[in-house]
Amino acid sequence: MPCLTGCPKRPFAARRPLIGALCAVASSDVPLGRAGSPSPDDARGAPGRSGRERAGRVGLPGVTDLPGVTDLLAAAVTAIGGAERAGQVSMAQAVQRAIETGEHLAVQAGTGTGKSLAYLVPAVRHAMTEGATVVVSTATIALQRQLIDRDLPRLAQALEPILGRPPVFAILKGRRNYLCLQRLRTGAPDDPAEALFDPRSVSAVGRQVQRLHEWAETTVTGDRDELVPGVPAQAWSQVSVTARECVGAQRCSFAAHCYAELARAEAGQADIVVTNHALLAIDALEDFDVLPEHDVVIIDEAHDLVDRVTSVASDELSAPAAEIAARRCGRMIEQKSAERLREAGEAAGRVLAVIPPGRMDILAEDVAASLAFLRDAAGGCAAELRAIARNSEDDPERIAARRSALAALDELHGAADRILEAFGPEIAARPDVVWMDRPAGEEPSRPPTLRVAPLEVGTLLAARLFSRRTVVLTSATLALGGSFEPLARQWGLWRAPETAGPAETRHRSPGSAGPESAGPESAGPESAGP
Incomplete structure (x- = not known):
């Protein structure tokens, strides 16, 4: 069972290696590091305290008398009608150790290991003893449903007699899903x-x-x-x-x-919150909280994490987007401003129509001029709309229309500005990549679209996720050629080895890996979006 552990997460904790291990029947640990400490002026607050702790709620009384993870796992497996599996036990112990030490942990656990149960049991124990919240993130809707509809209800029923109350769990998605x-x-x-x-x-x-x-x-x-x-x-x-x-x-x-707010309120009282990689990325990358305060994150289907984070951190621009923005704000601002935006969108459409598909390393003058025109026109409309909002007290319907228009304008302005900024003097030093995406055939519903995305998200993940939380990453497929290094590099958790031995290699990393999980694999083709 390959495992990676490593970077410190708690305030002022010393840096530790990230550990990687392959979890099957046997396991070998490869320390990588602990999570780093947040800066004192971090507006998001220091990790390690749940929202329920801040509200005065604490863990269960007599927590020192609770059985250990191995005993809880055995009780859960017996109640569910399963059989003990060595790989599952090893994984649960590794996850518990990661939670206790603040080290990040990556675990490769194949089908039949019992991965879900192996990470849920230590997660539940930690949440209920510490009065904390543990977030479990998945890439697909299928695994979310498995956890919420099957694994967690069965686990809660099995552990209630031992814990004194059933663990509370909830699912939380992005607002657009409600x-x-x-x-x-x-x-x-x-x-x-x-x-x-x-x-x-x-x-x-x-x-x-x-x-x-x-x-x-x-x-x-x-x-x-x-x-x-x-x-x-x-x-x-x-x-x-x-x-x-x-x-x-x-x-x-x-x-x-409000369904979205009710879901957030329910999640705020849960021991275990199930979410998706996209919402996890938004919570980590933005300067405001989306998920309840939590100190441990378990990322299942971790092989998809980089792609989902990259998608969240990407922008796009097309001529129809300009038309939509102009239509939304047209009745609320000066007509000449909206018309200027339409003209800018039409001009951009003519330019985008002749750009060949594929990566763009050079920004042509006519493309740059068109993007600048579009950016300035969208920014002007947004400024005018905000000025109107400051001087009016409208009903909710008008406010909703204005916010819808502002959202379209801000996205348009931000995308144009980011694309313009992406073309630095040195190609190798550019953090973003820009490319033209156009339909292969005659697909009128898919206009030519400029897209911009970060070349790598490891730096973002290391600074905004791994430095703040204990993180456990698990999947059936993490190691390539028996090594976690390729994915660890993409996660931002890999540094040059300090020592190397036949069974163990230690590395320093800015973040730390947390608990692993074991449970039946169930990943469908559907992806879970924010």
């Missing part, structure tokens, strides 16, 4: 991107939206994943909002019944 009652009532801006290219799609979207209105009468959670079969993105966007588009609890007349 039905918005405000948008359901007022409707979305009349500008679904697909309708700009294929008017025939409007009637199909309308039928799906009608289905969503019917579903809204019966849903308890407002969670999009309840819908089987699901609906396309353009239909869902008519009844949901992003975080930027939300009018806020203080101004929304549906705040008391």
Whole structure:
């Protein structure tokens, strides 16, 4: 069972190696380091204290009398009707050790190891004894459902007689995954991107939206994943909002019944919170909290972490995006400002139409001029809209329309500005890469799009995730050729080895790896988005 442990996470803790281990029947540890200490002025606060601790809630009384992880795992396996597996026990012990020492841990555990149970048992014990919250992140909806619908309910039932109460668990997703009652009532801006290219799609979207209105009468959670079969993105966007588009609890007349806020409140009281890699990345990279305060993160399906974080840290720009932004703000600002944005979008469309697909290492003058025009036009509209907002007190519907327009304008301005900044003098020193993405065939719903993404996210992960939390990374496929080094480098957790031996190699890293998990593998093709 390959394992990686390593970087310090607790305040003022000494740096430790990240450890990597292959978990099968036997295990070997490869220390890598502990998580680093957050800066004293970190606005997010020091790790190690849960939101429930800050609210005055603490762990279970008599915590020193609780059985150890090995005994709890045995009790859970017996109650569930399973059999003890050496790899599962080794993994649970490694996870517990990582939690106790603050070291990061990476574990490769193949199908049949019992990976989920191996990380959930030490996670539950830590959460309930410390009054803390442990976040479990997955890449796919299938594994989220497995954890929430099967693994955690069975584990809670099995451990309740020993722990004195059942562990509390919850699932939390990005706001866009929940039905918005405000948008359901007022409707979305009349500008679904697909309708700009294929008017025939409007009637199909309308039928799906009608289905969503019917579903809204019966849903308890407002969670999009309840819908089987699901609906396309353009239909869902008519009844949901992003975080930027939300009018806020203080101004929304549906705040008391908001599905997204209810899910957050439930997660705030949970011992174990299940989420997805995208929301985990947003929580780590942004300067505001999305997830409840937590001190341990367990990343299952960790082989997909880098791709999901890269996606969250990426931007895109297309001519239709400019048209949508102009339409959203057109009725709220001076017409000449909105018209200038439309002209900038049309000019950008003509330029983008002739850019060949693939990576762009050189920014042509006409492309640069078009992007600058678009950036300035979007920025001007956004500034004008914000000035209007400061001098008016509108009803929630007008506020929602304004926030929707601002979200589109800010995304457009940010993408254009980032692309312009991406072309530094030295190609090798550029942190971002830009490329033209265009459909292979005649796909009118997919316009030519400029995309920009970080070349690597390891630096971000090391600074914003591994330095603040104890992290456990696990998957059936982590090691390449028996080594964790390729993925550890991508995670930002690899440094030149200090010593090397036949069974163990130690490395220094800015972050530290946490507990591992063992449980039946179940990963479907669906990916879990923010």
